[in-house]
Amino acid sequence: MEERKLFNKNFLLLWIGQSTSILGNRIHHMAVIFWLQFKYNSTFLLGTVMSITTLTMALVSSLAGVIVDRYSRKWIIIISDLLSGFLVFIIAILAFFDQLRGWHLIFFAPFLASCSAFLLPAIQSVYPDIVNEKDLLRANSINSISSRIFQIIGPGIxxxxxxxxxxxxxxLIDSLTFLISGFLEIFIDIPASRKVERKKNSFIIDFENGINLILKNKSLLAVIVYTAMLNIFGAPLLVVLPKYLQYNLKATPILAAFIFSAKPLGSFLALFFTSLVAPDRKSQWNLFLYSSLGVWILTALCGVIINGYFVIIAYILMGVLNVFSHMTLNTNLQLYVSREERGRFFGLFGTMALAFSPLSMFVMGVIGQYVNVPYIYIVAGLINIAIILYLCIFHTEFREIFQLSKERLNTLESINS
Incomplete structure (x- = not known):
């Protein structure tokens, strides 16, 4: 690879463009929540928009990864950003003329989600082509940190x-961020993907092999069941959070925005900490277990202690614990799954883990119309605590992910040496 500085033209343009786009995404997310909650007071509409968005992402992501490998990643990135900007601009015009309705957001949701589904794998695949191999970790770290920062300040703005x-x-601001990002990306020089001869049904064969890998390995199947169950009872809580803020906490839009920024702030602090102190392998199981339990204990407590300051602190801590939990699980999965099967597994892992989330979000939107939200937080927290304890105590297959044999570790060390 040609020697070049980390902060070269291509990296800077992509980094600035995507940072701008991420800020716009957070602003758009908050705009949808504010508008549906304060205009319609409807968890049903919010649940519908979020379920359609999640379902579209889950369905399109698997296909998008294949298309990104076959066509120009540069133009996939540009078109995704520009199209998102154009669609959100239409929503802004409707809002300015007081013509925006709930069904408009439902209509646009799958199109915007599809753009994101193509954008994410394209971005991830481009960085190795525009920075040197020795700088790739730093490039990803810089991108991750800036992403967290904009996730923190976006809701406040x-x-x-x-x-x-x-x-x-x-x-309108959201639309401009996408358009600016797309414009900057036009000037990026990205090497074209090499044309590789592929068998006609290679995608279907790889998909089937990935399914078989999961079904035949009880440890991997246990991880997917665990993640899917937590998503079923955890992800939908975002649907009722605006109602909780408005009616239980009596929060102003600014206070609500700070609470939405609390988890990303906690995540940022945890990422900074783990970049300085990496937990050793022996302690990772305990870190995973206690962090996972801590998230849902705090969730249940938010249903008991109805206080804005407590909720902000709880959400910051949840952000910290979420990173510890996800980081340890993902790291051990990367080590557990063989090098040849890793891509197929993680592609299916994301899709299968989110498979039931759209339905659960829709159902939560209906339930949230009639049930006091603190009760929902308490029940969801207790259910997820029970799921974690059951799988971690009674399913030894789940714990095997964290207990690699010496032979397996020696194999990994020989590969990386």
Whole structure:
């Protein structure tokens, strides 16, 4: 690979463009939540939009990864950003003329989700081509840290703009961030993917092999069941969070925005900590177990202690514990799954883990219309605590992910040496 600095033109343009786009995504997310909650007071509509978005991402992501490998990644990135900007601009115009309705957001949700589904794998596959191999870890770290920062400040910016101006300005700013990102990416030089001869049914064969890998390995199947169950009872809580903030905490849009920023702030602190102190293998199981339990204990407590300051602290801690839990599980999965099967597994892992989330979000939108939200937090927290304890105590296959044999570790060391 040609020697070049980390902060070369291509990296800077992509990094600035995507940072701008991430900020716009967070603003758009908050705009949808604010508008549906304060305009319609409807968890049903919010649950519908979120379930359609999640379902689209789950369905399109597997296909998008294959297309990204076959066509120009540069133009996939540019078109995804520009198309997102154009779609959100239409929503902004409707909002400015007071013509925006709930069904408009439902209609646009799958198109915007599809753009994101193509954008993410394209971005991930481009970085190794625009920075040197020795700088790749730093490039990913810089991208991850800037992403967390914009996830933290995005809701705060959205809350201030919403309170001072109107929802139309939020959508307009979101649209501009996508358009600016797409414009900057036009000037990036990305090497074309090598044309590789592929068998006609290679995608189907790889998909079938990935399914067989999971079904025949009880440890991997246990991980997917665990993740799917937590998503079924955990992911939908975001649907009822706006109602919880408005009616139980009596939060202003600015306070609500700070609470939405709390988890990303916790995640940022955890990422910074783990970059300095990496837990050893022996302690990773305990870190995973206690962090996972801690998230849902705090969730249940949010249903008991109805106080804005407590909720902010709890959400920051949940962000920290989420990173510890996900980091240890993902790291051990990367080591457990063989090098040749890793791509297929993680592709299916994401799809299968989210498979039931769209339905659960929709159902939560209906339940949230009639049930007091603190009760939902308590029940969801207790159910997920029970799931974690059951799988971790009674399913030895699940724990095997964290207990690699000496032979397996020696094999990994020989590969990386």
């Amino acid at each position: 959205a809350g201030v703009i919403y309170q001072l101006f109107s929802i139309g300005f939020l959508f």
